[in-house]
Structures are given as structure tokens and as C-alpha cells.
Amino acid sequence: MSLNDPAIRQRLAEFIARAAGAGDVVIVALERMSGGAVQENWALDVELDGEIRRWVLRTDAGAAVRESSTRAQEFAVLKVMRAANVFAPEPLYLCEDPAVTGRLFFIMRRLPGVAAGHKVTRDPNVVPDPARLAGELAANLARMHRIKPPHPGLGFLRTMLAQDNIAHYRSYLDTLSRAYPVLEWGLRWCEINAPAREETTFIHRDYRTGNYLVHDGHLAGVLDWEFPAFGNPLEDIGWMCARCWRFARPDLPVGGIAKLGDFIPEYERVSGRTVSPQELNYWQVIAHLRWATIALQQVERHLSGDTSLELALTGHIIGQLELEILNLTEHA
């Protein structure tokens, strides 16, 4: 179902008028944005009492609503992030009434900038000063990691520390008919080398190149707040620096844009934490294990009839992830 059905547009305009307390609402443009298999993003331009506003409407994709409270949770997370000075889109209005568009959605302010990983890692016009951008990403992450449980607005988040990650991926592998010995090895290695003590903070769990907007060479905002948890803050560092998220520049450990020296010291300075090479290595292994299990889920989706060339080819990156797991664990 498209949001551009005239009746839906009408109800949407009425919802915005109520939510914004505006007398006159005209929807100028409503267009599906690229990306998002689970959620859909629509660019929404609205004239509010004569003034143009550029927003994004974020909604569950398709008719099947996966978890009815998910959009509401994401909305709550964005509110907490804005209050903590974390670069993220400003959440505006949450609609929990399915009668408006048929699905739950929220509206947030649209941020300018480029997110596409192959552009961010390749185009010097997009990122003229990579070290500065890496520093901004580090400081932003450190501010995010100041948010700790218990938090009144985030009671719905689950806790995922190292052992929780391991247990979670093992239980997923147990549902598959094929065995994955390299992933089992990686999980066993992570179990043996698991940190004795862990800090627990808010973690984004998809903080990487491709999921942040760069505008005028600066970090404009972090996107995709679908997977947060309370967990080890180093998990986000390992994910950001994992080889699988370096796009055109596998030689640049920080998201294919910069060297570790442009990122880790700034994170340490703002967070007051230290990140040892061993810890970074450990959480890079976890990152590849996590991406491998997500890739396996995508293969399952393809094989179970939700056919897609992109999902099918994701199955063939598992070998690369396994190679990296072997490289990271062999001498460590």
C-alpha cells in the first residue's frame, strides 16, 4: 500500500495538523526514499501554515507489522539521544493509531547529507577531512555511551554483553540444518577470551559507515536506530572498525575513512575509557560473527521464498567474514 493514496494523504495531513497544532497543512511531496527492507522512509515535505518543513516519515515496511511497539521505541530512543546531544534526527510526532495510514509511523526532521558507504569512503568532496570526521564520530559515540541503565525512557531495551552475544548467535546457529565450524570456532574463541568485567551502557549496534550522514564534511547525524541495547560500549567500536564495513577502503580501519589514531584517542578522551588493541580485536571478532549470522538470516529469507538477488549474494560474503574471523583469532 502506498502512502500516496489520496485518502491516506488526507488522513496524514489531518494527523499532522492535530500533532503540530497547525491550522493549515498541505503535503507538498511524499516520496519513498531508498533503502530499508524492514522499515520504509518517506521524504515528506509539508507546508505548515505557509511555512515549508522537510521531514522523514518512518514506518514499518509492508502490511505485516513485525513488533507493534517498535516505531514507538525508536521514537523514544531518538528523544533520549537528542537530550544527550548525540547527533541524530529530531523526532517530532509519533502516530500509534493504525487508522491513519494502516501502519504505525513517526515523523522526524530530515537531515541533509550523504550516507552511502561507497561515496563516503571514495569521494573526497564528501569527506574532505577524514580525520576530523572520524574524531566527530568518536566524540559522538562517547556521548552516546554516557547513557546508562537504568534509564526511565529506555526500560524496554534488553542487555547484550559479550556472553549474551555468544549465546544468542549459538542458539541461532542451532536452528540451521548446516553446521558452520568457522563460526563455531570464532564463538568458542570469544567464550574463552570473554572479558571478565564489562561496563554496560546504551549501544547503537549499527554505528558504521553507511548509517551516518555527512554534510559539508561534518557528521550531520546517525541513522538507523533499530537495534539498540544496553551492552558493552566496545561492541560499537568493534562494529565501526570491522573490516566488513570499510566499503571501498579496506585499508582504513575506521569505517573505510580513517586510521585508528584518528578515532580511538578521541573516543578515549571524551569517554574517559581506554580501548586496548586486544579489546578492539575481540570486538571485531564479535562484529564479524554478528554480521555472519545476519547474512545467514538473509540467505534463509531468500531460500524460503522471499527471493532477492541481493539477499542471495549476501550468502556468498560469509566466506570473507569467516576468513577475517580466522585472521583475527589465529594468533590472538
Place this chain on the structure above:
Amino acid sequence: MNDLPHAADLLKTAREAVTAEILPALPEALRYTGLMVANAIAIAERELTAGDAAARAECERLRALLPERAEPLAADTLTDALARYNQRLAGDIRAGRFDSKERGALLEHLRRTTGEKLVVSNPKALGVCRT
């Protein structure tokens, strides 16, 4: 008997047509899909060309790695035998049976198996230098 050329030749020729003629003519919005089509054909082509030599070698290594528990292949198909050996290997790894002295042998096997897989999935990944 099927007529010539064989599947691998057809795939190679089709991929070359995609790369040389179709990709350059595609609008920007379809370029990514075009590249995915070429990549999928290339993987299928390499899988066909590789045959089952790697699977046989993997099976032999697994038998050596799991000596007491390995049963002869006998009536098994290669795929079934591989699946069962790998189940056993995965369980043994999880149980910690490869934590100490057999660790080196395990890692050598896993590295070879991953390399054999990448010959089909992504041969370029094998040549990537480490940072």
C-alpha cells in the same frame, strides 16, 4: 548427451555480454543490479568449474581430524558425509575439544576450507593484504 557448449561456457559467455554490452547501457539506477547479476553469474560459473574436488579434500581432512568418531563414507553421498562431519566438528569445537593441542590442526583445516570456499565465492578476498 547435451549439446555443446556446456553450462560453464554458456555462463561465461553470458557474463561477458552483461559486462561488455549491458552494463554500459544501463541507467545509473540499475547499475547496482547489473553488477549483482554479473557477480551471481561469475559465482555460478566458478562453482561449476570447480567440481567436487574441494569437497572431497574437505571430507578427507575431516576424517583425519575426527579419527575416533569418523565412520566410513560407504553408502553416503559426499554432501551427506560432509554435512555430518561438519556437524560433529562444530559440536566438538563448541565443547572445547580443539582448545589446546589440536587447535593448530583445526585452524589449518578451517583456513583451507575457507580458502576453497572463497575460490568460488570471492577469489579476490584471498589476495587482500592484511592491515
